[in-house]
Amino acid sequence: MAVSRPPSIRSILNHGQPGDAVMANGWVRSKRVLKGFAFLDLNDGSSMQGLQVVLDEALPAFAAQLNQLGTGASVTVHGDLVASQGKNQRIELKATSLQVWGTADPQTYPLQKKRHSFEFLRTIAHLRSRTNTLGAVFRVRNACSHAIHQFFQEQGFLWVHTPIITHGDCEGAGEQFSVTALDLHHLPLTAQQSIDWSQDFFGQPTYLTVSGQLEAEIMAMAFTHVYTFGPTFRAENSNTSRHLAEFWMVEPEMAFCNLQGDMDWAESFLKFVFRQVLEQCADDFEFFNQRIDSTVLETAQLIIDQPFERMTYTEAINRLEQCDRSFEFPVAWGIDLQSEHERYLTEDLVKRPVIVTDYPKDIKAFYMRLNEDLKTVAAMDILVPKIGELVGGSQREERLEVLQARMQETNLPGEDYWWYLDLRRYGTVPHAGFGLGFERLVQFMTGMQNIRDVIPFPRTPMSADF
Amino acid sequence: MAVSRPPSIRSILNHGQPGDAVMANGWVRSKRVLKGFAFLDLNDGSSMQGLQVVLDEALPAFAAQLNQLGTGASVTVHGDLVASQGKNQRIELKATSLQVWGTADPQTYPLQKKRHSFEFLRTIAHLRSRTNTLGAVFRVRNACSHAIHQFFQEQGFLWVHTPIITHGDCEGAGEQFSVTALDLHHLPLTAQQSIDWSQDFFGQPTYLTVSGQLEAEIMAMAFTHVYTFGPTFRAENSNTSRHLAEFWMVEPEMAFCNLQGDMDWAESFLKFVFRQVLEQCADDFEFFNQRIDSTVLETAQLIIDQPFERMTYTEAINRLEQCDRSFEFPVAWGIDLQSEHERYLTEDLVKRPVIVTDYPKDIKAFYMRLNEDLKTVAAMDILVPKIGELVGGSQREERLEVLQARMQETNLPGEDYWWYLDLRRYGTVPHAGFGLGFERLVQFMTGMQNIRDVIPFPRTPMSADF
Numbered sequence: 001m002a003v004s005r006p007p008s009i010r011s012i013l014n015h016g017q018p019g020d021a022v023m024a025n026g027w028v029r030s031k032r033v034l035k036g037f038a039f040l041d042l043n044d045g046s047s048m049q050g051l052q053v054v055l056d057e058a059l060p061a062f063a064a065q066l067n068q069l070g071t072g073a074s075v076t077v078h079g080d081l082v083a084s085q086g087k088n089q090r091i092e093l094k095a096t097s098l099q100v101w102g103t104a105d106p107q108t109y110p111l112q113k114k115r116h117s118f119e120f121l122r123t124i125a126h127l128r129s130r131t132n133t134l135g136a137v138f139r140v141r142n143a144c145s146h147a148i149h150q151f152f153q154e155q156g157f158l159w160v161h162t163p164i165i166t167h168g169d170c171e172g173a174g175e176q177f178s179v180t181a182l183d184l185h186h187l188p189l190t191a192q193q194s195i196d197w198s199q200d201f202f203g204q205p206t207y208l209t210v211s212g213q214l215e216a217e218i219m220a221m222a223f224t225h226v227y228t229f230g231p232t233f234r235a236e237n238s239n240t241s242r243h244l245a246e247f248w249m250v251e252p253e254m255a256f257c258n259l260q261g262d263m264d265w266a267e268s269f270l271k272f273v274f275r276q277v278l279e280q281c282a283d284d285f286e287f288f289n290q291r292i293d294s295t296v297l298e299t300a301q302l303i304i305d306q307p308f309e310r311m312t313y314t315e316a317i318n319r320l321e322q323c324d325r326s327f328e329f330p331v332a333w334g335i336d337l338q339s340e341h342e343r344y345l346t347e348d349l350v351k352r353p354v355i356v357t358d359y360p361k362d363i364k365a366f367y368m369r370l371n372e373d374l375k376t377v378a379a380m381d382i383l384v385p386k387i388g389e390l391v392g393g394s395q396r397e398e399r400l401e402v403l404q405a406r407m408q409e410t411n412l413p414g415e416d417y418w419w420y421l422d423l424r425r426y427g428t429v430p431h432a433g434f435g436l437g438f439e440r441l442v443q444f445m446t447g448m449q450n451i452r453d454v455i456p457f458p459r460t461p462m463s464a465d466f
Numbered sequence: 467m468a469v470s471r472p473p474s475i476r477s478i479l480n481h482g483q484p485g486d487a488v489m490a491n492g493w494v495r496s497k498r499v500l501k502g503f504a505f506l507d508l509n510d511g512s513s514m515q516g517l518q519v520v521l522d523e524a525l526p527a528f529a530a531q532l533n534q535l536g537t538g539a540s541v542t543v544h545g546d547l548v549a550s551q552g553k554n555q556r557i558e559l560k561a562t563s564l565q566v567w568g569t570a571d572p573q574t575y576p577l578q579k580k581r582h583s584f585e586f587l588r589t590i591a592h593l594r595s596r597t598n599t600l601g602a603v604f605r606v607r608n609a610c611s612h613a614i615h616q617f618f619q620e621q622g623f624l625w626v627h628t629p630i631i632t633h634g635d636c637e638g639a640g641e642q643f644s645v646t647a648l649d650l651h652h653l654p655l656t657a658q659q660s661i662d663w664s665q666d667f668f669g670q671p672t673y674l675t676v677s678g679q680l681e682a683e684i685m686a687m688a689f690t691h692v693y694t695f696g697p698t699f700r701a702e703n704s705n706t707s708r709h710l711a712e713f714w715m716v717e718p719e720m721a722f723c724n725l726q727g728d729m730d731w732a733e734s735f736l737k738f739v740f741r742q743v744l745e746q747c748a749d750d751f752e753f754f755n756q757r758i759d760s761t762v763l764e765t766a767q768l769i770i771d772q773p774f775e776r777m778t779y780t781e782a783i784n785r786l787e788q789c790d791r792s793f794e795f796p797v798a799w800g801i802d803l804q805s806e807h808e809r810y811l812t813e814d815l816v817k818r819p820v821i822v823t824d825y826p827k828d829i830k831a832f833y834m835r836l837n838e839d840l841k842t843v844a845a846m847d848i849l850v851p852k853i854g855e856l857v858g859g860s861q862r863e864e865r866l867e868v869l870q871a872r873m874q875e876t877n878l879p880g881e882d883y884w885w886y887l888d889l890r891r892y893g894t895v896p897h898a899g900f901g902l903g904f905e906r907l908v909q910f911m912t913g914m915q916n917i918r919d920v921i922p923f924p925r926t927p928m929s930a931d932f
Contacts, residue, residue: 005727008622008690025690025722027893044721045689046622074893076722101722102864102894109892126885127892129688138689142624149615156474156512158608163923164630164674164697165643165712167930177631177645177667179674181701184644184653184661195650201643201701201711202930208630208645215923215932222595223511223604224474224491231630231696235647235667245667246631255510256472256491256542256567264471398568419592419932426575426593427493427540428568457629457681464633464668466681466885 010046012081016091020081024051024093027130028073030113031066038066042077042093045129048136048283052084052092053077065100071112072104072130118453125457125466133291136284137454140277141442147276148229148250148438151269157225157252162212164231167204168416175235176207177245208233213251213433214367214420217396220253220431221423227252229438239461241450244439246459253433259369259378259395262432263355266382266391267308270353274303277445293447299385300445302352308382309354313337316345316356323349336363337381342388353384366406367420368394369430380434387444393434400424476512478547482557486547490517490559493596494539496579497532504532508543508559511595514602514749518550518558519543531566537578538570538596584919591923591932599758602750603920606743607908613742614695614716614904617735623691623718628678630697633670634882641701642673643711674699679717679899680833680886683862686719686897687889693718695904705927707916710905712925719899725835725844725861728898729821732848732857733774736819740769743911759913765851766911768818774848775820779803782811782822789815802829803847808854819850832872833886834860835896846900853910859900866890 006023007015016022026044036057043050055062069075079095086092106112110124111131121128128134149159165179181201182188188196197204212228219226228251235245254265278285278300289297311319320331320341325348329338337345337356346354358376361368368377378395397403403424407414414421442454452458457466472489473481482488492510502523509516521528535541545561552558572578576590577597587594594600615625631645647667648654654662663670678694685692694717701711720731744751744766755763777785786797786807791814795804803811803822812820824842827834834843844861863869869890873880880887908920918924923932 005730006722010622025895027688045624072893074721074895101896102890102892104892126684126888127688129685135688138624138626138685142626145625146615146619149612153612156476158511158604159611160604160608160922161697161714163712163925163930163932165699165925165930175647177647178650179643179645180650181641181643184646184650187650187653201703201927202925203928204930206930218592218932219595219604219922222493222593222601231627233631237667246629248627255540261471422592424568426568426570427538429491429540430567456626456685459629459631459668461667462669464629464631464670464672466629466684 006076008046009042009044009049009051012051012093013047013049013089013091016081018081018083018091021079022081022093023076023078024053025076026051026074028069028071028075030071031069033066038069040069040075040077042075043130043135045135045139047139048132048287049089052086052089053079054082054092054094055098056094059095059098065098068100068103070104070106070109072109074101075099076101118450122452122458129456132287134453136281136287137442137446137448138456140281140284140288140446141454143277143280144273144442144445145229145438147273147280148269150276151272152225152227152252155225157227158219158223160212160216160219160223160226160228161230162209162215162219162228164209165202165206166209167202167206176210177233177235179206179208210234211249211251211435213253213435216251216253216433217423217431218419220255220433221427221429224255225252237461241452242440242443244451244455244458244460247451247455248438250436250438251433253431255429255431257395257432258430259357259380259432262393262395262434263308263310263357263380266380266393266434267355270382270391271304273441274300274445278304288446288448292449295386296445296447303384306352309350309352311354311356312358313356313360313376314358316341319349320344334360334362339388342381342383343385346383346388347385353382353390355380355382361406364394366410366412367396367403369397370402370406378432384444387440390440390444391434391436393432395430395432398424398428398430400428472542474512475508475510475515475517478517478559479513479515479555479557482547484547484549484557487545488547488559489542489544490519491542492517492540494535494537494541496537497535499532504535506535506541506543508541509596509601511601511605513605514598514753515555518552518555519545520548520558520560521564522560525561525564531564534566534569536570536572536575538575540567541565542567584916588918588924595922598753600919602747602753603908603912603914604922606747606750606754606912607920609743609746610739610908610911611695611904613739613746616742617738618691618693618718621691623693624685624689626678626682626685626689626692626694627696628675628681628694630675631668631672632675633668633672642676643699643701645672645674676700677715677717677901679719679901682717682719682899683889683897684885686721686899687893687895690721691718703927707918708906708909710917710921710924710926713917713921714904716902716904717899719897721895721897723861723898724896725823725846725898728859728861728900729774729776729823729846732846732859732900733821736848736857737770739907740766740911744770754912754914761852762911762913769850772818775816775818777811777820777822778824779822779826779842780824782807785815786810800826800828805854808847808849809851812849812854813851819848819856821846821848827872830860832876832878833862833869835863836868836872844898850910853906856906856910857900857902859898861896861898864890864894864896866894
C-alpha cells in the first residue's frame with residue numbers, strides 16, 4: 001500500500017537531485033516505447049509538467065505491465081532520480097519497481113492524446129481536470145483563492161460566512177432561486193388558497209442569496225474590516241459565456257473608510273492577487289499565454305505595475321462624447337455604461353485599468369452614499385481590458401435620514417430592513433466595500449473564453465450535472 | 467474624513483510605544499468620567515481588549531462631546547500614546563482631538579453594560595458581534611477558517627469549490643432542500659399532472675448539497691490532494707443546540723491514500739488547527755476558559771500534545787460490553803455508537819481523542835471500502851470529549867465490481883452514478899478522505915453551548931432572519 005505523503009511531482013521536479021531515492025504517484029499522460037526501455041510521462045496534478053519515468057526491460061514484469069500503462073493508468077513508482085539526457089527536463093526517475101493501481105481502456109477512455117473541444121470536455125467534467133488546460137485553470141483558481149485569503153488575513157480582515165439561505169432579495173440584484181422543504185407535489189394552502197409558508201421549514205418564503213454585502217456591513221460594524229468569500233446565485237436565464245447561475249463572490253467591507261479608501265483597497269488587492277498567482281503558477285501562466293490568449297502575461301503585468309487611472313463618470317461621459325468612435329448605444333449623461341463604452345475607456349483611452357467613480361444615483365443601488373451634488377453617488381467600478389467591469393463598489397450611505405429617503409424613492413419596504421437601518425442608528429460610521437465576481441477574475445487571468453471552463457461543475461440554464 | 471488604513475487597536479496594543487502619535491477608530495464600550503477628565507474603552511473588534519482613551523477637559527468641545535460618547539458611539543481619536551498608570555493596560559491613548567461619527571441612544575440601544583442571554587442576543591444578531599463573547603467567537607471562527615486553509619495549502623492541497631445546487635442526494639445523508647426557479651403559485655404540470663421539471667431552470671429537480679465528497683473525489687483523481695470548504699445543508703427538523711440547517715463543512719480527499727494515511731492526515735490537521743488558533747487568539751481562549759467553559763484550554767492542549775488513541779469498532783464494542791457502566795442504548799456488535807458510548811470511550815476510557823475504525827458495513831455509506839472480512843468497512847470516526855464525533859472519514863471503495871455490488875445491496879441506481887463509477891474505470895487508485903463539521907469544531911474549541919452562537923446568522927427551523 002502507498003504511504004500517505006510521498007512528495008508531489010512538483011516538489012520532485014523543483015527539489016529532487018540525481019541520486020535521490022524517491023517514490024512518485026500519478027497518472028500516465030503518455031508512454032513512449034523504445035528498444036529495451038520505455039518512458040512514461042507521469043502527472044499528479046501538482047504541476048503542468050510531469051515527471052519522466054524510465055522503465056528498463058530488466059524490471060520484473062516489464063512486458064506485462066507495459067500493456068497496462070496506457071494514458072490514464074494510475075501508478076506508484078519507486079526508483080532513483082537521474083540527470084536527464086532529454087532537453088525538456090532536468091531530472092527523470094529511473095524505476096526500480098512499479099505498481100499499477102488502475103488501467104484505462106484506450107477503447108473507451110475519452111482522454112486520448114488528441115485535442116478535445118471545451119464543449120465536449122464539459123460533458124465529461126468528471127475527467128476534464130486531467131487535461132493540461134483544465135488542470136492549469138484549477139491550479140490558478142486555487143492559487144487565486146488562496147491569495148485572496150492571504151491578502152485579507154495579512155491586513156487583519158475577518159472572513160465572515162454570510163448566509164446562503166435568505167428571506168429576501170436585498171438589493172433587487174436579479175431573479176432568485178426559491179428554497180423550500182415543502183413537498184412541491186402537495187403544497188399546503190391557506191384558507192385563501194395561497195401557499196401556507198408557515199408550514200415550510202423556515203416559516204416563510206426563502207431564497208438563495210444574491211450577495212452577502214448587507215450582512216457583511218453588520219460584521220464590519222463590529223470588526224472594522226471583514227470580507228466574504230462564498231457562493232452566490234442568480235436565476236437569470238442568461239445562456240452566455242460570461243454568466244453562471246452559481247458563482248463565488250468576494251465582498252470586503254471596511255468601516256471608517258470612504259470611497260477613496262475603497263479604491264485604494266481594491267487596487268492594492270488586485271495587484272497583490274495577480275502578483276501572488278503569477279509567482280505561484282508561472283508555468284500555468286506561460287501555458288495560457290501560449291495556448292489560450294497571448295496577452296494574459298502582459299495584462300497581468302499591467303495590473304501589477306501600472307497605477308489604475310481614476311476618473312469620474314461625468315468625465316468618462318465627456319470623453320466618450322468627444323471621441324471619434326461610434327457606439328451602438330448612444331452616450332449621454334445618465335446612461336448606464338455599456339460594455340462597448342467600458343472597453344473603449346480601458347482599452348483605447350487609458351490603455352490600463354480605470355476606476356470610474358460617482359455614477360448617477362438613478363442607475364445605482366439605494367445603499368450607495370449620496371454625494372453633495374445630490375445627483376451622483378459615491379460608487380466606483382474598476383474596468384479592465386477585454387472584460388469591462390471587474391469590480392463594483394461604493395461608500396455606503398451611513399446617514400439614517402438620507403438612507404431612509406433613498407429607500408422611499410426606490411420603494412423599498414423599511415420594515416424588511418429594520419436591522420440595516422439599526423446600523424445607522426447605533427454607532428454609524430462612514431464605510432465602504434466592493435464586490436468581485438471570482439470566476440470572472442479567473443477568466444480574466446487565464447484568458448479562458450467561457451466562464452463554464454473556470455469552475456469545476458458549472459450551473460447554467462438546463463445544466464446541473466455532476 | 468478618516469484615512470483608510472489606521473492601525474488596528476490590536477496592533478496599537480501590541481506594538482505601540484509611549485510617545486507614538488496614533489489615530490484610532492472604534493466603538494465606545496464604556497465611559498468613566500472623573501474630575502477634569504474621562505476614560506473611554508475603545509474597541510474595533512480586532513481584539514478582546516480595548517484601547518483606553520484619555521480625554522482631558524482642556525480638549526475643545528469636551529463637555530459637548532462627552533454626552534455623545536455613550537456605549538456604542540463610534541469615534542476617531544487622534545492623540546499620543548502614554549504609559550498607563552492603570553494595571554489593566556500597558557499603554558493608553560491621550561487624545562488631542564476626537565471626532566464622533568455616530569451615537570447610540572442609551573434609551574434604545576440594546577447593548578448596555580448588563581449581561582444578556584445568548585437567546586436574546588440571537589434576536590439582535592445584527593448587533594451581537596459587538597459583545598465580548600460573540601466578538602471572541604467570530605475572531606476564533608476566522609482564525610480557525612484561516613488555519614484550515616493554511617494547513618492544506620502548505621501541504622499542496624487544492625481548494626476545490628464543489629457545487630451547492632445538485633440534482634441528487636448522493637449519499638442519502640438526510641432530507642434536502644429543493645431549489646427551483648419555478649413560480650410556486652403556478653407550477654407547470656405535465657399531461658400526467660405531475661410537475662413539469664423540463665420547464666424549471668435546470669430542466670430537472672434540484673437540491674441544496676449535503677456534501678461535496680463525491681465531487682471532491684473527482685478532483686482528487688486529477689490533483690491527488692484536494693479539499694472542500696463550503697456550505698452544506700440539511701432540511702432535518704432538528705431543533706437542538708447541535709444542529710443547523712446551513713453549516714460549513716471541510717472535506718479533504720487524498721488519492722494514493724489508505725485508512726491509515728487518512729487517520730494520520732486528520733490527526734495532524736486537527737493538531738495544526740488548534741495550535742494556530744490557540745496562538746493567534748490567546749486572549750479569546752483565556753476569555754472562554756474563564757467565562758464559558760473552564761476546560762477549553764486544557765482540551766485544546768490535549769488535542770495538540772497527545773497522540774490520538776486508535777481502536778477498531780470491534781474492540782470498542784468489547785470495551786463497552788466489559789465496562790461497568792450501564793447505557794441507555796444496549797451495546798452489541800452491529801449497533802451504531804450512540805453519543806453516550808462515544809463519550810464513554812473518549813472521556814472515561816482513554817481520556818483523550820480516540821479514532822474508532824472498521825465499522826460494520828451495514829451502518830456505513832456505500833462508498834466506504836469493504837474490508838477483507840467482508841463485514842466491516844475502512845471507516846474511521848474521531849471522537850473527542852464533550853462532543854463525541856468530530857470527524858468522520860473513510861477509505862473509499864476503489865474496486866469497480868465491489869462498489870457496484872455495494873450499490874446494488876443498498877438499492878442505489880447505478881445510472882445516477884455513472885461518473886462516480888467512471889472514476890473506478892479509468893485510473894482508479896486507493897483514496898481516502900474525511901469530513902469535519904466546521905461549526906462543531908468552533909463549538910468544541912470555544913465551549914459555546916449552542917451551535918447557533920458560533921455562526922453569524924444561524925438557519926434553523928422557523929428562523930432565517932437577517
